[in-house]
Amino acid sequence: MARKQQHNNHICLILLLGLAxxxxxxxxxxxxxxxxxxxxxxxxxxxxTIPQSFMGFSHEWPYVEELYTIPQYMDIIKLLQSFGSGPLVLRVGGGSTDKLTTVPGPEVWGPLSKLHAATGMKYILGLNLFLNDVALARKQMDAAKAGLPASSIISFEIGNEPDYYFNKPSTHWNGTKLVAGWNGTTDYLSCCFHTEWYAMAEALSCRNGPSSCEYGQFTGPVWGHLNLRNTTMDWFLKTNGKTNGKWVEMTSVHWYKATSETFNTPVTLLDEVPIRKEMTNLKEIVRVSEQVYGKPLRVAEMNTISNSGRDGVSNVFAAALWTLDASLEVAAAGGVGVNFHQGAGQNLYAAIIRWYDNGRLALPQLRPPFFGMLLFQMAVRGxxxxxxxxxxxxxxxxxxxxxxxxxxxxxxxxxxxxxxxxxxxxxxxxxxxxxxxxxxxxxxxxxxxxxxxxxxxxxxxxxxxxxxxxxxxxxxxxxxxxxxxxxxxxxxxxxxxxxxxxxxxxxxxxxxxxxxxxxxxxxxxxxxx
Structure with missing residues (x-):
């Protein structure tokens, strides 16, 4: 009876908010x-032209299966897709990518497969780079290929924001090692003559023979906060595989309005001056990636303020206006899509909030950024x-x-x-x-x-x-x-x-x-x- 009363109170609250x-x-x-x-x-x-499936989410590995297992999540996804602009793209990764030391199992791949079947959603999947453990990354990739329909996988993302690896304590990375590590990982993941560490029969990507390579499976460089210049993108693609980015299917960068959470307000969030500077840079990155190397660029992780957002800025209506405007800015710069980061569903900037009510997982809450995504989808339509x-x-x-x-x-x-x-x-x-x-x-x-x-x-x-x-x-x-x-x-x-x-x-x-x-x-x- 108490639970029924609580549900009724929620309905009354929704109606009152609607009238207000x-x-x-x-x-x-x-x-x-x-x-x-x-x-x-x-x-x-x-x-x-704004491409189909421009809009998307980015979600950490923890709890990503709930996008299917909690029915209301899927209903929200279907609402965003109901205007004809194609299925959403889900990037699974973020900080959890380089902390993932295990291989996800059926508890993840099963729900994501069903989500793809129900909505058409497609995936960009993060693989651990920071540990420089190519055997682990290979097993993660092969598990995804075995557990998901091939049609659901857009590409695999190697690591997360490796431009910040150098600042991490006790890191073994530097610029030279990063190039070698990225290229070495993609080479090992792509070519079947590098599968000696476990049985050839288990190497699912070796179906074309023991000496075959599969090109264009990966997304990179996954740089953080637009800390990338056109010359850096040129360097990355020129050195990737030493043959014009042969391993790369798509390039990606991340974009947050601010990297500091200290001095931001709803008004400064919408300030046009930094947006103009950042979009000038993004256009140049897109130009090199797309026109010089033929690689589309996606802003595969973005949101208002990094490190989970700022209370009173990332979770207010100004964030809805920023979300709408920022999506159009990326489209105008030539990006092929955006992925708004959810964290693990509990971050201040998340459009859909995962929360508990009396110790039980409750219906997802929609926060202001969702409304900006919704109006964008209405505007773009088919x-x-x-x-x-x-x-x-x-x-x-x-x-x-x-x-x-x-x-x-x-x-x-x-x-x-x-x-x-x-x-x-x-x-x-x-x-x-x-x-x-x-x-x-x-x-x-x-x-x-x-x-x-x-x-x-x-x-x-x-x-x-x-x-x-x-x-x-x-x-x-x-x-x-x-x-x-x-x-x-x-x-x-x-x-x-x-x-x-x-x-x-x-x-x-x-x-x-x-x-x-x-x-x-x-x-x-x-x-x-």
Whole structure:
């Protein structure tokens, strides 16, 4: 009876939070705009297409099987996949990779196999590098190949942030040993003439004969916090296998907004200046990896603040806005995907929290970053390309620091979409969206909002909604789906124009379909928008 009462209390709490969020959202939207920005979308300048399966999670080895064994986890994954952008990618690794001294067994591979069958999720799997024990790494890799469907494995990740190995106590690593260790490990893991330490029959990767090698199985260099320059990426790929990265299928780096947890606030988390510097560097890394060596790059671990995050920054609504913005930044830089780190499901920055209630594992909690991932998936949908934009007017010089507009076009339907983020903690904004020439678009656009309750939305931990809907314990939905309309008019300079009010500390997704698709836009789709 006590457990039933506790469940009922949770349901009541979810409903109350939903009502509070709806009231707060309406109040915020009534705030008069304090500044205006006019952004032109150049319909003739399509940019990079965001690949399918761009979005993903990163999870430590401990408890990763719970993504399947706790049904609500899988329901949340299915929600994020319900907009047509392909299955999520799960990177299994992090600090636990180089502490993994055993070989995972059926208790891990069984649930991950079932998760792949149920959702299509694919995996990047970490192998221990730090111990420099190639036999252990080989056994870990072969166990994964035996325990998982081949179609579920994207690649294997060698070690975790080896650029920090040199700073660890009693380390045997230096720069020369790192190159030799990485290349030696990949060579031993790829080629069957290096399997003498155990029976050839057990070497599952030797099916093509005792002298065969399998290329392109690995992800690297797995560098931490964008501590990588284009020259370093060139060096890594040039020296890997001495033949233009022959062992590497994909390159990867990690990105956190900050490596220190001391001096960050919800406002500084959204600061545009460090983002611009970091993304300039990421574009150069991508250029070398993709254009010079033909290797796609994935930001395989990222989040707000490293070392589990910072309370009041990583677990508040500002983190949802950062998650949304950061995903689009990586796409614009040319990355093929992002993996938001969960830790072992208990970190402050985790989108899905693993927790206990009265000593028993309870329904997962959704934290603010989840909502940023959700709105990104709604914006990208079945496939989108980034579009060129230009700010043609701003009511003051600082507007670009606070109001950010991303433009997208659906690759299948031609629908235009804008993601608008108001990073200002206290001022509402007016975003004027201008398409530079008429192209048969509808006379009305739809607006889906991501807002948080309370007078200080950036610091909110609850009352967060997307399209009027909030998600509570185990992904339980509350609130009524709410989509607004925005009238489209002709612009004196040609093309079409619409205006969207964006409350302080909030985001909006605007969808403008072709005229023939306008009726379909108002029909509820999968998920909540």
């Amino acid at each position: 969020a709806a009231s707060a959202g309406l109040a915020q939207q009534q705030q008069a705009p304090a500044f205006t920005t006019v952004t032109m979308l150049d319909i003739d300048s399509p940019g990079k 496939g989108s390309r980034l579009m060129g934009t230009q700010v043609t007017h701003a009511s003051d010089a600082n507007n670009s620091k606070f109001l950010k507009v991303w433009a997208l076009q659906d690759v299948q339907t031609g629908e235009l979409r804008w993601v608008i983020i108001n990073k200002d903690a206290s001022r509402a904004a007016s975003a004027v969206l201008w398409v530079n020439r008429p192209s048969g678009y509808a006379s009305e656009a739809s607006v889906i909002r991501m807002t948080a309750a309370g007078p200080n939305p950036l610091s909110a931990t609850s009352g967060i909604t997307v399209a009027g809907v909030s998600y509570g314990l185990g992904g339980a939905k509350s609130g009524e789906r709410r989509i607004e309309a925005a009238k489209v008019s002709k612009n004196a300079k040609g093309g079409q124009m619409l205006t969207v009010q964006v409350p302080a500390g909030s985001a909006a997704l605007v969808r403008l379909p072709l005229a023939k698709e306008q009726a379909a836009l108002r029909t509820p789709a999968a998920g909540s928008g």
